[in-house]
Amino acid sequence: MRKNAYSSEKNFLREKSFFISNAYILVGHKCEFEKKGDYKTINFFEKSIAIYKFKEKISAFTNRCVHRGCKIFSNAKGNSSFVCPYHAWSYDHLGRVKNIPFEKKAFKLDKTRIKLEEWTLDFCGDFIFLKSKKNKINLKKFLGEEFNQLLKISKNIYKSIDYQIYKWEANWQICVENSIDEYHATFLHKTTFKNVLKLEPKYEIQNNVMKMKMPVSKNYIEKFKKIKNYFNNLDNTYMHTLFFPYSSISTTMGNSYYIQNYLPKDIHNTNVTSTIYLPKSKLKKNPVIEKFFSNTCIKFNNEIFYEDKDICESIYSNVRNNNSEKDIIGNLEFRIKSFRQKLNKI
Ligand code: FES
Ligand SMILES: [Fe+2]
Structure with a gap:
């Protein structure tokens, strides 16, 4: 655990100048x-x-x-x-x-x-x-092996259905750590992720790309069968990838895509951005299905964001003036370990 990581002005400024020259x-x-x-x-x-x-x-x-x-x-x-x-x-x-x-x-x-x-x-x-x-780093080099995979996903997206900027009163690292914390998903998010995910994450970590995949529950697959057929997706997983340090992309079965950023405003505040996209369909366009599913995605995302905002602000209010106590990180929070290790090297 990095002592005073969240509340040291010195760390914040060092990381700021590092990421301005190194982050995408x-x-x-x-x-x-x-x-x-x-x-x-x-x-x-x-x-x-x-x-x-x-x-x-x-x-x-x-x-x-x-x-x-x-x-x-x-x-x-x-x-x-x-x-x-x-x-x-x-x-x-x-x-x-x-x-x-x-x-x-x-x-x-x-x-x-x-x-x-x-x-x-x-x-x-x-x-x-x-x-x-x-920043003189090349994007292909920054993304490594993930570049081609991501390129393929980008060609499958056809429209954006929502863009929001949220203001969270918490240090940006707490917000990122929350986004890569699989452990809380089925407990905190009772009306959303609890019904969707099986808490069996698999990790692929390489340089700036921290990817996690986990299975989607049978109930959810059954419930959204029509949507799955409409978008012609065969994948039954939830995928979430962090591009170190600020950006992430996630998808549930390839039916919808979410890009989120946790961008520091100052040491105590974070601007969280969220864009939602729908993929292409090989079937004839069905505006009713798309409208219904877009509303479902936006509602799902909003509920999660407000629950996460409360938690991040709650943690930050506890640690901002007293960060000398260590926290405890387990295997279902594996990417938090990777994230902190990378931050420690800056
Ligand atoms: S035209 Fe932009 S500030 Fe005057
Ligand atoms: Fe969450």
């Missing part, structure tokens, strides 16, 4: 950026970042207007032109200022010299990963 964040999927003007925002440390579809490409910029610092996009997602709402400065796909109202009257500026801060996007199939300009 799984921010989404190309299906969320089909139309020109589609955007999505995330919050990473003190910055808001906008991922935006220009005519030419998808780009990512710090969501902070160079004029006076206003957020250019104030919603979690949407579709709009790349124009700051305050004084209507607009930007191009390289983050350069394109148009300034009353420019000649009000300013003497060389517009080519002012730019938004840019972030790098890398792709694994249709999945979109974000990293800072300081």
Whole structure:
């Protein structure tokens, strides 16, 4: 156990500078950026970042207007032109200022010299990963053997049905540890996971990829037979993978996919993002089935998130000022051990 791991400002700042140069964040999927003007925002440390579809490409910029610092996009997602709402400065796909109202009257500026801060996007199939300009690691290298597997999954996804940003009052590491804790799933989540999972996890850990698979209960398979046939999925497992340290993807039998991020705001607060996707179906489109199943997935996910939020905040309120006592980690919390081991090396 790392003494004072969650509550030491020194650790937090060291890890922050390490991850800004070394981490990738799984921010989404190309299906969320089909139309020109589609955007999505995330919050990473003190910055808001906008991922935006220009005519030419998808780009990512710090969501902070160079004029006076206003957020250019104030919603979690949407579709709009790349124009700051305050004084209507607009930007191009390289983050350069394109148009300034009353420019000649009000300013003497060389517009080519002012730019938004840019972030790098890398792709694994249709999945979109974000990293800072300081990060020189290649995505294929970061994901290792998982790259091809993930690419295949990305080609099976066809639409996003929900995107939420939650604010949890807990250190981000507690939130990540909760997400890779199999042990609690059937006890805390009584109306959801308890009916779905058989607590028999199998682990595959390699470098930045911490994968866990467990069987889905017979009852659940029976209950969602129609959905399973609609999406033509043969897999009867629940899969959850953490991409160290912030991002995860999970799926129940390949019927729905969930991307979640646990992004530090500061040492005491975490922005949790959740995007839900449906896979392609080989059958004729059935909007009734899709609507029903989308609502089921969103409800399922929301219940879990509020239960997890309470637990993470409860743990953090206990440990933030008194973290000298060790906790006890068992085999059903195996990935927490791996996660801490990796953090210890930073
Ligand atoms: S702050 Fe954005 S245009 Fe003025
Ligand atoms: Fe949970």
